[in-house]
Amino acid sequence: MLEITPSKDEKEITDKLKVNIYVPLVVCACQWERFMNSVFTAMQPYMKKIKFQTKNLDSEEARKLNLRGNSVVVEEKEIFTSPFLFKQKLPELLKEKGII
Numbered sequence: 001m002l003e004i005t006p007s008k009d010e011k012e013i014t015d016k017l018k019v020n021i022y023v024p025l026v027v028c029a030c031q032w033e034r035f036m037n038s039v040f041t042a043m044q045p046y047m048k049k050i051k052f053q054t055k056n057l058d059s060e061e062a063r064k065l066n067l068r069g070n071s072v073v074v075e076e077k078e079i080f081t082s083p084f085l086f087k088q089k090l091p092e093l094l095k096e097k098g099i100i
Helices: 008-014 033-049 060-064 083-096
Strands: 017-023 050-056 071-074 078-080
Touching: 017 033, 033 050, 033 083, 050 060, 071 083, 078 083
Parallel strands: 017 050
Antiparallel strands: 017 071, 071 078
């Protein structure tokens, strides 16, 4: 029986916390810059343990999640609209996933 093991790169991706940051990309960055800076400040100590993407708040995906403002979505299930609350909860989320 042939067993396929994930490559190091694939393993690193699955061993990371998936974070999507939703902001209105079609408006001036000045309207969401502060939110993004706060989110990145929260993630900075854990950057090697997080796979993140910035996505448009005005998208079908955001509508399906019922997002109404700048948001951080973790593992497609937990939504934060406050960077402060995201920063508080982030270590716990990483521990739950067994990353730290």
